Amino acid sequence: MTKVGIVGVTGYTGMELVRIILSHPELDLAYATSRTWAGKPLAQALPAVKERTELRISLFDPVGAAGAAEVVFLCLPHNEAMDAAAQLVGLGTRVVDLSADFRLKDADVYEKWYGSHSQPQLLTKAVYGLPEIYRDRIAEASLVAVPGCYPTSVILGLLPAAQGGLLNPDSIIADSKSGVSGAGKEPKADLHFPEVEGNFSAYNIAGVHRHTCEMDQELAGILGQPVSITFSPHLIPVSRGILSTIYSDPAIAVDADGLVDLYRERFSSEPFIKVRSIIDPLPSIKDVRGTNQCIIAPRVDSGNGRIVVVSCIDNLVKGASGQAIQCSNLMLGLPETLGLEDMPLLP
Ligand SMILES: NC(=O)c1ccc[n+]([C@@H]2O[C@H](COP(=O)([O-])OP(=O)(O)OC[C@H]3O[C@@H](n4cnc5c(N)ncnc54)[C@H](OP(=O)(O)O)[C@@H]3O)[C@@H](O)[C@H]2O)c1
Structure with a gap:
């Protein structure tokens, strides 16, 4: 089992990652953060997980995250993920960022659409997380930028x-x-x-x-x-x-x-x-x-x-958290479809 963490666990993409990870045979949810719910059990913020995990929500701290998890998913708003990603990558932790902070290769283009970038040196290092185009590069990446929905x-x-x-x-x-x-x-x-x-x-x-x-x-x-x-x-x-x-x-x-x-x-x-x-x-x-x-x-x-x-x-799945898990499966050398084989909810 690989220990993973979610930063911003109480948002929609964070919650969707919890749903997928708790049913994933090779991932262990070992770390989760939210400013609002820090110190409380994850099951208090997300009652659906009550019998599935005893994990407590933390405040984000890069050293704590790097010590707890091998792969960290960042589910933060844009502009908020860039420094967290840089800190984690610097500590040797692999990062899958769901925000827009590392999707664009050109810092000037980022600035025009989203504001200034504090970590432009990572823009070319990050791999755009669309496995159908960049599968081999995702497998080797330390920082993956999950595409927008x-x-x-x-x-x-x-x-x-x-x-x-x-x-x-x-x-x-x-x-x-x-x-x-x-x-x-x-x-x-x-x-x-x-x-x-x-x-x-x-x-x-x-x-x-x-x-x-x-x-x-x-x-x-x-x-x-x-x-x-x-x-x-x-x-x-x-x-x-x-x-x-x-x-x-x-x-x-x-x-x-x-x-x-x-x-x-x-x-x-x-x-x-x-x-x-x-x-x-x-x-x-x-x-x-x-x-x-x-x-x-x-x-x-x-x-x-x-x-x-x-x-x-x-x-929330192929457009965000499922694609993030598809990328992390590749990064960890796991079968790409692991934990992602659900049928649609019908009707
Ligand atoms: N929703 C989608 O369909 C979708 C699809 C693809 C990509 N994305 C991208 O994925 C990222 C997360 O999206 P989301 O829909 O899950 O967002 P969300 O529902 O608004 O959740 C944001 C999470 O980040 C935490 N957070 C930490 N610092 C924050 C800050 N400074 N401001 C606001 N929240 C902060 C929030 O918890 P606390 O406030 O308690 O800390 C919350 O857990 C965004 O960058 C979004 O653009 C979303």
Whole structure:
């Protein structure tokens, strides 16, 4: 068993990590922090774990964390994770950071979208935690930056078409819908039940959502040229789930079956990616709820030849904590799917 820790255990991604780790056959939850619940049993903050662990919540202290755990998951807001990560890496502890603090390679880009970075020397050392692209580097990494939830759905949704040279980089549009847990546990007026229930709204459109630069960075890396994606996020009245519908003009003509074949071939050995053909039903968020799967339906518009892809994930699993465990499995030399084989919660 490998001892692991969670910094920020009482937030949504921290709680999701607890759920996965307590059922994981090779991980032992040995350390957990929160400022609000420090000194209290974890079971008091999360009653669901009452018979599963006697762990007490601590205040974060890097030496204590490094002494207790071989791998530490940081589930803190952006700007809050960077110093903790640097301290832990300096103490020889491997870190899986779920915040945005180490996802961007360029400190100036980070500063433009998130504010100043206190540990820019670690930006190039950190590995972007998308196993479907960076599996070998993740296995060797001391610091992994788990991708954002929206970028996970969009980058995976475009990956085979991008690598196959099928995308016109000036024409990519991602229209994404997310459940409310994507915004974290901190109360906000526009996320209260009466605002969200029965509602459906766009927000941060037209180049102002922070995940845009992350998608641009990763797609530019694949395409070998600058990308400026149009990203339109929406809030839907469910707890979890992201459905992205992504559009691109084709760089070369492509037919519907050929596109599905390309996706099937690219993802044939990927344990968590499922490709839906043109005779399969389109994916919906209930197909992935509680799972680490990304279900992708690539299509070609019969009217104009445009590429249209639907990509679905659970934002708290493949979009955050499940992907973090997938990365830590790789880092620890464990089977990549260990602890992550749950079926969706249906209906
Ligand atoms: N929610 C998602 O779907 C999702 C998906 C991908 C990535 N992420 C990223 O993962 C990170 C955690 O997200 P989350 O949704 O779990 O957040 P959250 O629900 O707001 O939880 C944040 C956690 O961090 C602790 N914390 C410590 N220092 C803090 C500070 N200075 N300010 C606020 N909280 C602090 C909080 O507990 P105390 O206040 O008691 O210390 C809490 O346990 C974020 O960077 C987020 O962007 C989230």
